[in-house]
Amino acid sequence: MGNKFILVVEDNPDDEELTVHALRQAKVGNDLKVVRDGKEALDFIFAQGPYADRDPELLPSVVLLDLKLPKLDGIEVLKALRANEKTRTLPVVVLTSSKEQRDVVASYQFGTNSYVRKPIAFGEFSSAVGQLGLYWFLLNEGPQR
Numbered sequence: 001m002g003n004k005f006i007l008v009v010e011d012n013p014d015d016e017e018l019t020v021h022a023l024r025q026a027k028v029g030n031d032l033k034v035v036r037d038g039k040e041a042l043d044f045i046f047a048q049g050p051y052a053d054r055d056p057e058l059l060p061s062v063v064l065l066d067l068k069l070p071k072l073d074g075i076e077v078l079k080a081l082r083a084n085e086k087t088r089t090l091p092v093v094v095l096t097s098s099k100e101q102r103d104v105v106a107s108y109q110f111g112t113n114s115y116v117r118k119p120i121a122f123g124e125f126s127s128a129v130g131q132l133g134l135y136w137f138l139l140n141e142g143p144q145r
Helices: 013-025 038-045 073-085 101-109 122-139
Strands: 003-010 031-035 063-064 093-094 114-117
Touching: 003 013, 003 038, 013 031, 013 122, 031 038, 038 063, 038 073, 063 073, 063 122, 073 093, 073 101, 093 101, 093 122, 101 114, 114 122
Parallel strands: 003 031, 003 063, 063 093, 093 114
Antiparallel strands: none
């Protein structure tokens, strides 16, 4: 895995496939890593459990985080990331189908950098994810970690 990569946290196989396809179509991200629940996301990021052999210094350029996840939901993942000094400034984009205002508020309250609702139509979804990837992976300049 190279130094720059995107972490996709998505439990729905169809949404995972669409997200990965959209990022590839937009020619974003040489490397993509997909995890399928909140606990696995934290294990990966903090290089623990099944990812203990991963270099903990290599963090994603951006995390695309679904909210409705098994084991730990997206809000719990956000809380854990923001509570740790190493990951406090890690860019996180909530990419979810939730239209609930309380989810939007909670996401920002706990430190998301952006909240994007998944469009229903494939073309819209593909375009939105491609633009997200381009911005966060190629254009955004964050602090060095």
